[in-house]
Amino acid sequence: MDPPNGRIAAGHDGLIIQTAYSNGYVHTIHARFERWDGPPPADDWEELWAGPLSLKSGLIGVAAWATGYSHHMEFNLGKTGNTWSTRVATKILRTEQEPDFPHAFARIELYKIQFWV
Template identity: 30%
Template sequence: MAEPIKHMVVEIKSAWNSPMVVDSAALAGEDHAPWDEEWSPSGLDDWARAGHNAVVFDKNMDIDACIRLELWTDEPSPTPPMWDHMWDGDIYLRSGQLQIHDLHEAWSRGDVFDVGQRDATWAVRIQHRRLENDQEPDYPRDIYQVDLFKLQFWKLEAF
């Protein structure tokens, strides 16, 4: 049975429009990065792109977001269908040290999330949901919106 090893939650303020989870080796110029021409991501229906060393999210600049990173011993059970989008795939991580940055700005947020192994391909499940004001019908829905992103990592071969 899969068990969570650790997690990290990072809040992103509304000014960021392309937050990304990126490997430190890409930030240091040691491997392919989302701003390189060689980076060839898989598009996830206009809500994210996943590729070598990074996942880039497409987020409305007017909305805050939270990104949750999780490391698991094995593939976690699928969560209830509360997510608007979900993608399962794999991602190569050069250093295994993940950081939250903005693709277009030099902003970063949070600590380094260490998956514990470098030069490895990891299985990943990426999920997205937008929460809106749906409890107070007397007020506009857009007064409260937040994008939630969850990335669950596990080794292709269990620990």
């Protein structure tokens, strides 16, 4: 898959999510996978993308697009060869900006990737 034009790109067997602070800011990213029996309830997270996602293996994982990052996680959805209804949502937590400091001290990006049939 090609990198996204915006924040997210979806294709057969994969998603690419570009972080909000990819332009040189140091920040922390946390992702959570959720499998639901039906559509999850609405909440106040920002929806980045929703749509069908076909996964041959039934596995979905997170890995850095750029080299030099060794963090990897994987989630088994329990069904192979399935097309899942999928929603990617985000919430960005940051400390308050202080006078005479250029940016907020900390930025944490949270991502929920939700799947249901």
